[in-house]
Amino acid sequence: MHAYRSHTCGQLTAAQVGETVRLSGWIHRKRDHGGVLFVDLRDHYGVTQIVADSDSPALPVLEGLRVESVVTIDGVVKARSDATVNPNLSTGEIEVFAKGVTVQSAAQELPMPVFGDAEYPEEIRLRNRFLDLRREGLHANIMLRSHVIASLRRRMIDQGFTEFQTPILTASSPEGARDYLVASRVHPGKFYALPQAPQMFKQLLMVAGFDRYFQIAPCFRDEDARADRSPGEFYQLDFEMSYVTQDDVFAAIEPVLHGVFEEFADWQGKGRTVSPLPFKRIPYRESMLKYGNDKPDLRNPILISDVSKHFEGSGFGRFASIVEAGDVVRAIPAPGTAEKSRKFFDDMNAWAQGEGFAGLGYATRKGGEWGGPIAKNHGEDKMSALADELGLGPDDGIFFAAGKEAQAAKLAGLARTRVGEQLELIDKNRFEFCWIVDFPMFEYDEDAKKIDFSHNPFSMPQGELEALETKDPLDILAWQYDIVCNGIELSSGAIRNHRPEIMYKAFEIAGYTQEQVDSNFAGMINAFKFGAPPHGGSAPGVDRIVMLLADQPNIREVIVFPMNQKAEDLMMQAPSFVSEKQLKELHIRLAPGVAPTE
Numbered sequence: 001m002h003a004y005r006s007h008t009c010g011q012l013t014a015a016q017v018g019e020t021v022r023l024s025g026w027i028h029r030k031r032d033h034g035g036v037l038f039v040d041l042r043d044h045y046g047v048t049q050i051v052a053d054s055d056s057p058a059l060p061v062l063e064g065l066r067v068e069s070v071v072t073i074d075g076v077v078k079a080r081s082d083a084t085v086n087p088n089l090s091t092g093e094i095e096v097f098a099k100g101v102t103v104q105s106a107a108q109e110l111p112m113p114v115f116g117d118a119e120y121p122e123e124i125r126l127r128n129r130f131l132d133l134r135r136e137g138l139h140a141n142i143m144l145r146s147h148v149i150a151s152l153r154r155r156m157i158d159q160g161f162t163e164f165q166t167p168i169l170t171a172s173s174p175e176g177a178r179d180y181l182v183a184s185r186v187h188p189g190k191f192y193a194l195p196q197a198p199q200m201f202k203q204l205l206m207v208a209g210f211d212r213y214f215q216i217a218p219c220f221r222d223e224d225a226r227a228d229r230s231p232g233e234f235y236q237l238d239f240e241m242s243y244v245t246q247d248d249v250f251a252a253i254e255p256v257l258h259g260v261f262e263e264f265a266d267w268q269g270k271g272r273t274v275s276p277l278p279f280k281r282i283p284y285r286e287s288m289l290k291y292g293n294d295k296p297d298l299r300n301p302i303l304i305s306d307v308s309k310h311f312e313g314s315g316f317g318r319f320a321s322i323v324e325a326g327d328v329v330r331a332i333p334a335p336g337t338a339e340k341s342r343k344f345f346d347d348m349n350a351w352a353q354g355e356g357f358a359g360l361g362y363a364t365r366k367g368g369e370w371g372g373p374i375a376k377n378h379g380e381d382k383m384s385a386l387a388d389e390l391g392l393g394p395d396d397g398i399f400f401a402a403g404k405e406a407q408a409a410k411l412a413g414l415a416r417t418r419v420g421e422q423l424e425l426i427d428k429n430r431f432e433f434c435w436i437v438d439f440p441m442f443e444y445d446e447d448a449k450k451i452d453f454s455h456n457p458f459s460m461p462q463g464e465l466e467a468l469e470t471k472d473p474l475d476i477l478a479w480q481y482d483i484v485c486n487g488i489e490l491s492s493g494a495i496r497n498h499r500p501e502i503m504y505k506a507f508e509i510a511g512y513t514q515e516q517v518d519s520n521f522a523g524m525i526n527a528f529k530f531g532a533p534p535h536g537g538s539a540p541g542v543d544r545i546v547m548l549l550a551d552q553p554n555i556r557e558v559i560v561f562p563m564n565q566k567a568e569d570l571m572m573q574a575p576s577f578v579s580e581k582q583l584k585e586l587h588i589r590l591a592p593g594v595a596p597t598e
Contacts, residue, residue: 004072004104010046014093016077021096023048024072024104026134027065029115037062039098041073044139049086049095050075058098068107068114068134074100122556127570129561141558144267145546149216151263152237152542155256161214161239166201168194168218171523178222180232188587194220197539199458200524202240203496206535207527212252214239216542224565227554228488228544231567236491237545240537246479246495249536250435254279257483257490257540261431264549274431279483283438292330292413294439297487298432300420304412307331307400310386316377319361322402329402330412331390334419338366338395344422345372348399351418357411361400368394417487431548433485438462441478442509452510455480458524459494460534461506468505483540485548493538500528 004024012021025043032038039050039062050073052059058073065071075096086092111127112120114134125132132138153163172179172193179193195201197219205213217238225231237256241249258277265272280298287294290303308328311319319329337344345362352360363383364371375383392398399419401411420426441461443454451473461467462477479495497503503525507517518525546558556562563569583589 008045009041009043009048010090012048012077012091012094012096014079017079017094019077020074020099021077022072022074023050023096025070026114027062027067027069027071027107030062030067032063041071041096042134046090048091049080049089050098051078051095052098052101056098058101061101061103062098065103066107066109068110068131069103070105070107072102072104073098122564123570126556126562126564129571133560138557140268141546141550141552142560144264144550145542145558145560148260148264148546148549149542151260152256152545153216155259156214156237156239159212159252159256161212162210163215164205164210164213165215166195166198166205166217170195170201173520180220180222183586183588185585185587196221197236198238200521202238202537203458203498203524203535204527206240206242207530207532211242212239213241213537217539222567225563225567228547230543230555230559230562231565232563235542236539237542238537238539240535242533242535244495244534244536246437246481246536249493249495249538250278250481253483253538253540254433257433257485257545260545261433261485261549265431267549270429270551272429272431275433279433279435281435281437284436284440285438287436288409292409292411292416294436294482295484295487295489296434296436297417297420297426298434299426299428299430299486300416301425302333302335302416302420304409304416305331305390307386307390310382310389311378314378314382316374319374319378319400319402327403328405328408329400330408331386332399332401332412332415332419333390333392334362334397334399334423335393335425336395336423337364337397340364340397345397345399348415348418348422352411352415355411355414357401357407358403360411360415361402362397363400364397365392366395374400431485433483436482436484437480438477439480439482440474441476441480441506442473444474450511453506456492456494457507457510458497458503460497460536461502465499465502465505468502468509473509479536481538483538488544488548490544491538491540493536495534495536498528498532498534500525503528 001022006022009023009025023041025041028040028042028047030037030039036051036053037059040047041050052062073096075098077094078097080093080095110131112124112131114131133142169182169192172181172191173196177196179196182192182194184190184192198217202213215238217236218233219236220233223231239253241252254277258274261274265274284294287296289306292304306328308323311323311329314320323329345364348362349360361374362372363375370380370383399415401408401415439455441454442451445452455478459478459480462479463471467476481494482492483490497506504514504517543555543558547555550558552558561569561571
C-alpha cells in the first residue's frame with residue numbers, strides 16, 4: 001500500500017465497503033459522542049468521515065490532536081445506516097473505522113478557523129492566506145480560476161491563435177499608469193520596468209509575421225486597489241491579430257468568452273444564462289446617454305433619457321435656467337413606485353448628496369396623478385407629455401439629474417444603478433455582454449487647456465489620415481472598443497494605427513512633436529517603417545472574468561495570494577527594506593528621511 005494513501009478523501013463509495021484503506025488529510029472537524037469520536041478528514045478532493053471508538057487504537061491519538069493537524073488513517077470502509085447517509089458528500093454513504101493513525105504534522109492553535117463560513121477581518125485572512133485557502137468557498141474559487149484559464153487557452157488555440165511569452169523586464173513607458181521599476185546592477189542609474197501590458201510586444205509580433213498571438217499575460221501597474229482591480233499585478237487574456245477589421249476581432253473573441261461563460265454558468269448550481277451571439281454593440285455616446293457610463297449593466301432595464309427640451313421655459317425655474325444656460329436635464333424612470341412612500345424618493349436625494357452631488361430631483365406618480373414640487377411647477381399636462389415620450393405607466397415615478405452634461409450623466413448613471421438595485425430590477429442570473437464602440441479619438445483637457453487622446457493613442461482613427469487632416473479633432477471617432485459584462489469592463493481594445501504618418505499626425509494634434517514620438521516609442525515606430533500589417537486585438541481581464549463567474553464582489557476572492565488595498569503582501573511582508581549590500585550593488589542610496597534598511 002502507498003505510504004500515505006490508497007484513496008483520496010473524496011473517492012470512497014459503497015463499492016469499497018469491507019476494504020482496508022489508507023487516507024491522508026487534515027482534521028477538518030471533530031465530534032465527540034461519548035466514547036465514539038467522529039472525525040471529518042479533508043483533502044483537496046473531498047471529506048471522509050472517520051470513526052474511532054474505545055476499540056480503536058487511534059482514539060487517544062485523535063482525541064489529543066487539534067483541528068487542521070495532518071494525519072494518515074488506516075481503516076476499514078463501512079456502510080452508513082440509511083438514517084446517517086449524507087447526500088451532500090460524495091463519500092456520504094460510507095465511513096472509515098480507524099484501525100491506526102500516524103501523525104504527519106500536529107497543528108498549533110489556529111489564528112482563524114477553517115471549518116465554517118464565519119467572516120473574518122481581511123488582515124487576518126491575508127496574513128494567514130494558506131489557512132484561508134483551505135476554506136471551502138475560497139478553495140473552490142481558486143479551482144474555478146484554474147479551470148477558466150484552461151478553458152480560455154483551449155478555446156484560443158481552437159480559434160487559430162498561438163501562445164507566445166513576452167518579456168517581463170522591459171522599458172518604462174511615458175503613457176498609462178505608474179510603472180514598477182527594477183534597478184539594473186550592470187547598468188548603474190538605469191532601470192527596467194515591469195510591463196503594464198504586453199501592448200508593444202504583441203504589436204511587434206504582428207510586424208514580425210506571427211498572425212494570431214495570445215498569452216495569459218501577467219501585467220504590473222502601480223495603482224490603487226478597487227473592488228474589481230487588484231493593486232500591483234493582474235492577468236489578462238492578451239491577444240492580437242493581423243489583417244483584421246473590428247468585425248473580425250469581435251468574431252474571433254466572442255465565441256471564446258461566450259463559450260467560457262456558458263461552460264461555467266452553472267457553477268455551484270447557479271444556473272445562469274449568457275447573452276446570445278453576436279454581442280450587442282453600443283456606440284459610446286449612446287451609452288453615455290442611456291446608461292450614464294461606458295460600462296453599462298444591461299441586466300438593468302432602466303434607460304436614461306435627455307428631457308432638456310421639456311423644461312425650456314418651464315414653470316420649474318431651476319430646470320428652466322439650467323437648460324437656458326446650455327446644460328442638460330436627464331430623466332431616470334422609477335417603475336412601479338406608486339406604493340413607495342415619499343421617504344423612498346427623499347432617501348434617493350439624500351444618497352445623491354452623499355455622493356457629492358447637489359441633489360436628485362424627482363416626481364411621483366400614482367394612478368396618473370403627479371406629486372412633488374417639480375411636477376407641481378412644471379404642470380400636469382407637461383409632465384404627462386414627458387412621461388408619454390419616455391413610455392412610462394401611470395404608476396411610474398421619475399428622478400432627474402440636471403447640470404453640466406458630464407456631471408448630469410454621471411449622476412444619472414449612478415442613480416440608474418441605485419434605482420435598479422432598490423427596486424430589485426436587476427436579474428442576478430444573467431450574464432449580459434456588450435461592446436462599447438466608436439469612442440472619440442480626442443477630448444479637450446480642461447485642466448491643461450489642450451486637446452489630448454481620450455482612450456488609446458495607438459488606435460486607428462476612423463477615416464485615417466484624411467480625418468485627422470480635415471475634421472475637427474473632437475468629431476473624430478476611433479476604431480476602439482471595450483467589452484463589458486454586467487457593468488464590469490473586461491477589457492479595452494482597438495484596431496491599431498500601423499502607419500507612421502498617421503501616428504505622427506495623431507500625436508501632433510495631441511501636442512507631441514515627431515522627435516518626442518520617435519524618442520518615447522522608438523521600438524514600435526521604427527518597426528512600422530519596415531512594413532506593418534493592419535492589426536488589432538484586445539485583452540480581457542482574467543481576474544474579472546473569474547470574479548463574475550464566481551459571483552464574488554471583490555477580486556481578492558479569486559486571486560491565490562492577493563495584496564491588500566495598500567499593495568502589501570501581509571503574508572510575505574512585502575514590500576520590505578533590503579540590505580545595504582543589495583543597495584550598493586544596485587548603485588542606490590536612500591533619500592534622507594527614508595527609513596533605514598534592515
